[in-house]
Amino acid sequence: MAKMWEGRTDGVTDKLADDFNSSIHFDCKMYKQDIEGSMAHALMLGAKNIISKADADLIINTLQDILSDLQSGKLTFDYSAEDIHMFIESVLTSRIGDVGKKLHTARSRNDQVALDLRMYLKEQTDIISDLLSDLIEVIVNKAEEYKKDIMPGYTHLQRAQPVTMGHHLMAYAMMFLRDKARLKDCKKRINVSPIGCCALAGTTYDTDRYFEAEQLGFEDICLNSLDGVSDRDFCVEFLSALSIIMVHLSRFSEELILWSSWEFKFVELSNAYTTGSSIMPQKKNPDMAELARGKTGRVFGDLMGMLTVLKGLPLAYNKDMQEDKEGVFDASETVINCLSVFVKMIDTMKINKQNMLNAAGGGFINATDLADYLVKKGMPFRSAYKIAGQAVKLCIEKGKILETLSLDEYKALSDLFEEDLYNEINLETCVNKRVSVGGTSFTSVENQIKYVKDKLING
Numbered sequence: 419m420a421k422m423w424e425g426r427t428d429g430v431t432d433k434l435a436d437d438f439n440s441s442i443h444f445d446c447k448m449y450k451q452d453i454e455g456s457m458a459h460a461l462m463l464g465a466k467n468i469i470s471k472a473d474a475d476l477i478i479n480t481l482q483d484i485l486s487d488l489q490s491g492k493l494t495f496d497y498s499a500e501d502i503h504m505f506i507e508s509v510l511t512s513r514i515g516d517v518g519k520k521l522h523t524a525r526s527r528n529d530q531v532a533l534d535l536r537m538y539l540k541e542q543t544d545i546i547s548d549l550l551s552d553l554i555e556v557i558v559n560k561a562e563e564y565k566k567d568i569m570p571g572y573t574h575l576q577r578a579q580p581v582t583m584g585h586h587l588m589a590y591a592m593m594f595l596r597d598k599a600r601l602k603d604c605k606k607r608i609n610v611s612p613i614g615c616c617a618l619a620g621t622t623y624d625t626d627r628y629f630e631a632e633q634l635g636f637e638d639i640c641l642n643s644l645d646g647v648s649d650r651d652f653c654v655e656f657l658s659a660l661s662i663i664m665v666h667l668s669r670f671s672e673e674l675i676l677w678s679s680w681e682f683k684f685v686e687l688s689n690a691y692t693t694g695s696s697i698m699p700q701k702k703n704p705d706m707a708e709l710a711r712g713k714t715g716r717v718f719g720d721l722m723g724m725l726t727v728l729k730g731l732p733l734a735y736n737k738d739m740q741e742d743k744e745g746v747f748d749a750s751e752t753v754i755n756c757l758s759v760f761v762k763m764i765d766t767m768k769i770n771k772q773n774m775l776n777a778a779g780g781g782f783i784n785a786t787d788l789a790d791y792l793v794k795k796g797m798p799f800r801s802a803y804k805i806a807g808q809a810v811k812l813c814i815e816k817g818k819i820l821e822t823l824s825l826d827e828y829k830a831l832s833d834l835f836e837e838d839l840y841n842e843i844n845l846e847t848c849v850n851k852r853v854s855v856g857g858t859s860f861t862s863v864e865n866q867i868k869y870v871k872d873k874l875i876n877g
């Protein structure tokens with residue numbers, strides 16, 4: 419394809435250099451945004467009499483045809499073009515001649531590419547936010563179903579205190595809710611229009627940047643043209659928000675992997691979201707969760723790549739910035755894929771209540787409650803803690819659990835112990851006594867569920 423910038427040079431570059439320079443292989447993803455941005459630009463040029471209304475109409479109608487032709491497959495990308503912007507402009511010019519050449523008045527690819535990317539990311543944040551809502555919804559449904567099912571809560575991966583599966587799941591619902599809020603906040607800064615900043619310094623034409631921004635659904639415009647064409651903070655923020663989503667998915671994945679092992683058997687993932695082994699017939703592998711955990715590294719890499727591209731760049735636009743898109747596209751696609759799989763995987767996962775309860779019963783996770791029992795009878799906590807520790811030691815020696823030590827054995831440790839201690843260390847009592855806000859009692863978990871459901875509806 420002939421070089422649009424032929425003039426200063428003869429436009430002849432080496433094929434290797436052309437390929438190296440070209441971005442159409444990936445920025446073709448933004449064809450819709452590029453065309454819509456150009457239509458708004460042409461409308462503004464016409465409205466401000468920078469070009470005639472008739473020319474603006476012809477450009478807009480032809481761009482509309484180009485969009486339909488690309489969508490129907492009648493027109494395909496020419497990968498010898500330098501980028502999507504040059505490709506669309508050259509098709510336009512090939513269809514309507516000199517009038518097409520007027521579109522690029524009072525515009526540069528520098529503000530054009532920033533515009534396209536912001537428009538693209540606005541859409542992506544909405545898609546990801548909706549998927550997060552779907553995931554929160556399936557988590558909340560499961561939490562509701564298992565709000566009374568006791569499992570061991572862990573610290574240091576050692577059994578610590580009893581919690582319910584509902585409580586544990588709601589922890590993830592809270593994380594994904596914050597992720598949604600983060601995306602919403604990040605979208606505020608994506609939703610600012612750079613078009614009209616032109617190459618770097620603004621323009622001598624009497625343009626109307628607000629008109630263009632409004633046409634394209636932007637809330638505001640970039641107020642410094644140098645910043646407008648060189649700001650990629652919105653990409654960094656988007657990638658940060660996505661990285662945090664991946665941290666949450668990865669931690670959740672890790673637990674699902676652990677919980678579906680023979681050693682735990684707290685959950686069973688549906689056959690549809692596991693795989694077998696090519697050699698070991700007994701295997702049912704949690705590949706989807708493992709892949710999500712693994713893909714987290716990619717998204718972090720995309721964030722790190724973006725930060726590194728930007729760190730040494732002088733103002734304003736530099737070609738380095740063409741490297742912004744692949745990472746952003748990759749991260750977005752990765753997160754969308756992971757979330758889509760997760761929604762279904764969680765929805766179809768079975769929970770083994772009995773195995774969780776068995777695990778909760780074997781690890782002295784009611785030892786804190788035993789100490790609290792003595793505290794309620796007047797003993798200082800540190801002394802009570804010591805006696806509860808001695809009770810655990812005795813259990814280990816005798817092969818018992820706290821529930822099966824006899825009252826005489828307890829009384830030998832402290833004469834404050836009475837028959838009612840057994841009710842206090844019953845796991846269900848332990849859970850239901852934790853009525854503090856955010857705690858694991860059924861009522862506290864119900865309140866958490868209510869809160870998250872309300873946030874999902876009312877934002």
Ligand code: ARG
Binds near residue numbers: 500
């Ligand atoms: N393909 C370029 C990019 O993605 C478009 C902007 C090119 N601008 C320029 N002055 N060469 O950044």
